[in-house]
Amino acid sequence: MSGNLLEINDLHVNAGDKEILKGLNLSIPFNEIHAIMGPNGSGKSVLSNVLSGNEDYKVTSGQIIFKNKNITELKPNEISNLGLFMAFQYPLEIPGVTIMNFLKTIHEANRRANGLEVLGPSDFLKYVREKAEILGINDEVLKRQLNVGFSGGEKKRNETLQLLVLDPVLTILDETDSGLDVDALDIVSDGIVGMKNEENSFLVITHYKKLLDKLSPSKVHILVDGRIVESGGPDLADKIENKGFESFN
Amino acid sequence: MNKKINKPSEKDFNNPYEFGFETDIETVFAPKGLNEDVVRFISDKKEEPKWLLDWRLDSYNRWLKMKEPDWSSLRYPKIDYQDAYYFSAPKEIEKPKSLDEVDPKLIETYNKLGIPLKEQEWLAGVAVDAVFDSVSLGTTFKEKLKEDGVIFCSFSEAVKEHPEIIKKYLGTVVPNSDNFFATLNSAVFSDGSFVYIPPGVTCPMELSTYFRINAAGTGQFERTLLIADEDSYVSYLEGCTAPMRDEHQLHAAVVELVALKGAEIKYSTVQNWYPGDEEGKGGVYNFVTKRGDCRGDNSKISWTQVETGSAITWKYPSCILKGDNSSGEFHSIAISNNYQQVDSGTKMLHLGKNTKSRIISKGVSSGSSSNTYRGQVNIHPKSENSRNFTQCDSLLLTGNCSATTIPYVESKNKTSTIEHEATSSKISEDQLFYCLQRGLDEEEAIALIVNGFCKEVLQKLPMEFAVEAQKLLEISLEGSVG
Numbered sequence: 001m002s003g004n005l006l007e008i009n010d011l012h013v014n015a016g017d018k019e020i021l022k023g024l025n026l027s028i029p030f031n032e033i034h035a036i037m038g039p040n041g042s043g044k045s046v047l048s049n050v051l052s053g054n055e056d057y058k059v060t061s062g063q064i065i066f067k068n069k070n071i072t073e074l075k076p077n078e079i080s081n082l083g084l085f086m087a088f089q090y091p092l093e094i095p096g097v098t099i100m101n102f103l104k105t106i107h108e109a110n111r112r113a114n115g116l117e118v119l120g121p122s123d124f125l126k127y128v129r130e131k132a133e134i135l136g137i138n139d140e141v142l143k144r145q146l147n148v149g150f151s152g153g154e155k156k157r158n159e160t161l162q163l164l165v166l167d168p169v170l171t172i173l174d175e176t177d178s179g180l181d182v183d184a185l186d187i188v189s190d191g192i193v194g195m196k197n198e199e200n201s202f203l204v205i206t207h208y209k210k211l212l213d214k215l216s217p218s219k220v221h222i223l224v225d226g227r228i229v230e231s232g233g234p235d236l237a238d239k240i241e242n243k244g245f246e247s248f249n
Numbered sequence: 250m251n252k253k254i255n256k257p258s259e260k261d262f263n264n265p266y267e268f269g270f271e272t273d274i275e276t277v278f279a280p281k282g283l284n285e286d287v288v289r290f291i292s293d294k295k296e297e298p299k300w301l302l303d304w305r306l307d308s309y310n311r312w313l314k315m316k317e318p319d320w321s322s323l324r325y326p327k328i329d330y331q332d333a334y335y336f337s338a339p340k341e342i343e344k345p346k347s348l349d350e351v352d353p354k355l356i357e358t359y360n361k362l363g364i365p366l367k368e369q370e371w372l373a374g375v376a377v378d379a380v381f382d383s384v385s386l387g388t389t390f391k392e393k394l395k396e397d398g399v400i401f402c403s404f405s406e407a408v409k410e411h412p413e414i415i416k417k418y419l420g421t422v423v424p425n426s427d428n429f430f431a432t433l434n435s436a437v438f439s440d441g442s443f444v445y446i447p448p449g450v451t452c453p454m455e456l457s458t459y460f461r462i463n464a465a466g467t468g469q470f471e472r473t474l475l476i477a478d479e480d481s482y483v484s485y486l487e488g489c490t491a492p493m494r495d496e497h498q499l500h501a502a503v504v505e506l507v508a509l510k511g512a513e514i515k516y517s518t519v520q521n522w523y524p525g526d527e528e529g530k531g532g533v534y535n536f537v538t539k540r541g542d543c544r545g546d547n548s549k550i551s552w553t554q555v556e557t558g559s560a561i562t563w564k565y566p567s568c569i570l571k572g573d574n575s576s577g578e579f580h581s582i583a584i585s586n587n588y589q590q591v592d593s594g595t596k597m598l599h600l601g602k603n604t605k606s607r608i609i610s611k612g613v614s615s616g617s618s619s620n621t622y623r624g625q626v627n628i629h630p631k632s633e634n635s636r637n638f639t640q641c642d643s644l645l646l647t648g649n650c651s652a653t654t655i656p657y658v659e660s661k662n663k664t665s666t667i668e669h670e671a672t673s674s675k676i677s678e679d680q681l682f683y684c685l686q687r688g689l690d691e692e693e694a695i696a697l698i699v700n701g702f703c704k705e706v707l708q709k710l711p712m713e714f715a716v717e718a719q720k721l722l723e724i725s726l727e728g729s730v731g
Contacts, residue, residue, distance in 0.1 A: 052682075052686050053685075053686075054682055056678070075685065075690075076682060076685035077685045077686075077687075077688050077690050077691075080686050080688040081688045085686075086686055088683065091683070092677075092679055092680050092683040093680075094680065094683075094684075094697070094698060094701055095702065096700070096701025096702055096703070096704035096705070097697055097698070097700070097701035102697070105689065105693070105697055106684075106687040106688050109687075109688045109689050109690075109693060110687075110688045113688060145701070162687065166687070166688070
């Protein structure tokens with residue numbers, strides 16, 4: 001038994017016939033924020049998708065251990081209900097389904113899967129409003145269809161609301177900062193900082209340093225060509241900012 | 250107009266047997282097959298006046314000369330009309346003796362819908378001989394309606410009690426020469442509902458066949474006539490969310506609506522007849538003619554339907570917009586799974602000036618089913634400044650199913666406009682993965698997406714129906730993936 005929340009051991013992953021992750025190792029302890037930086041095509045998004053159980057990608061060897069449980073073969077919803085949340089780089093639209101209805105449906109599914117009682121309508125409404133307020137989302141927005149007609153930044157804010165409502169133990173932010181203006185970045189990162197506690201961890205996948213400045217990760221990993229090529233403290237992000245990924249090739 | 254109506258409470262819906270259900274153990278049936286004698290037998294059993302018998306016979310003779318329509322996209326084995334009972338099949342035939350003999354899938358569905366055991370037996374057509382307490386609530390409703398002068402009774406009763414109204418309106422919207430199935434119905438209709446709303450009256454409650462479904466007996470050849478007199482309003486709910494098993498495979502119902510000057514009729518249907526098993530065996534063939542006549546100026550008729558049942562559905566609820574400024578609406582959700590075939594849509598016939606029609610059709614197909622929207626919009630040369638808007642959306646869940654949209658549009662008046670929008674989509678893998686990542690399983694995810702897709706129509710249903718209908722959509726699509 002390891003003391004880590006997430007452990008990835010020698011993970012090889014194919015997209016079609018092409019190997020994308022080529023023996024990736026990564027450990028994230030409880031109560032830490034880790035960042036993964038890497039150039040385009042290095043496998044960052046594939047990693048977050050594989051951790052979430054996306055069946056478009058095939059794990060050819062290696063293991064993903066989450067909460068001491070091998071989740072390599074689990075379905076996306078099973079992984080989700082264990083407490084893993086992925087904030088999508090491109091959140092999907094679900095026409096006709098209001099944000100409120102979506103939140104209620106996923107929250108109930110999550111509670112049921114964990115043997116918890118489902119909140120009554122008024123308790124749930126109160127709970128959601130609390131979270132929505134942190135992000136500056138009002139009731140009118142909650143009545144809108146999920147992500148339909150929202151700007152890129154607003155969609156990320158909707159993702160963050162789902163994150164706060166589900167309150168997972170591990171959150172993967174898949175380039176959540178891309179497409180965000182400074183104000184939106186502030187709102188989203190404040191929301192995330194606000195939910196950080198001793199029981200949860202974050203894996204922040206990003207191109208840029210801006211979000212990392214806000215979240216101050218304890219570790220930064222550099223992903224190049226399907227492998228973690230270097231891990232270090234926050235200063236590693238500064239190095240990337242100044243010199244780019246060239247030096248790691 | 251005050252549209253506030255007293256809705257029966259949820260409790261009332263959970264205690265259907267308080268509504269005076271009764272079982273008639275007597276078996277009276279005509280021999281198999283159809284001829285003039287059978288038509289006379291039916292009319293005689295119902296103690297009908299001569300004019301109605303003559304109308305039935307006239308219908309029968311017209312029917313003999315008619316051909317079964319073959320223009321739809323439906324494929325089914327030839328129906329032998331002489332191999333059917335037209336008046337109360339003998340009860341012992343094909344009736345399961347207990348729920349143990351009924352398709353377990355059906356029972357599963359009843360349980361999911363939370364239907365009490367006794368009612369399950371009744372719905373599944375189990376030969377029960379228990380006599381349910383006939384009470385009160387049903388009667389209470391009747392009293393209340395009577396105060397306002399609303400007539401709501403079975404068709405047979407109306408023939409006896411209000412022959413003058415029946416005579417005035419029967420066959421004036423769907424004539425007995427209309428089409429093969431409607432003409433057959435006109436000859437042999439068993440029973441159905443009759444509604445009359447007097448001038449200026451807003452019907453104090455939603456009228457539902459659910460209250461008196463047992464009295465209607467067989468739904469095989471149902472005949473419904475609904476008249477909303479000047480400036481009146483009525484909302485009528487037909488059907489039941491529970492799948493009904495029936496020994497009759499062939500159903501041919503006729504519904505006629507008449508809206509006089511300034512009247513409004515809202516007609517909602519949830520149809521969930523037995524669709525057959527997963528291999529497509531059994532199931533009801535449903536050939537329905539539903540038509541509303543906006544006879545007076547400023548009248549309005551709206552059809553809302555959720556169709557999830559039947560092996561075969563042939564149904565085109567229509568509006569004749571005769572009165573000036575009249576309007577017609579059609580909101581439809583048609584779900585098809587396994588081997589179900591749906592050919593459904595509407596006709597909007599614009600005759601009066603400034604008439605409006607709006608068509609919203611949502612088709613969801615899964616399994617190996619086929620789902621066709623067939624609609625006709627016709628604007629008459631004298632129908633000035635009339636407008637139609639049509640939106641047909643199809644959602645496909647599997648690769649084996651099909652969705653087709655066949656709109657016929659014709660405008661013969663330059664001042665009038667017709668708009669048509671159609672979309673066809675599949676649930677994307679990305680959308681599914683997104684929902685799964687949030688913790689929903691595949692069925693929950695599909696139910697959520699489908700409910701979103703159908704929302705515009707679901708919102709048109711009366712509240713108590715909408716909740717049930719939403720649950721029904723989920724159940725109808727179970728097992729459609731994976």
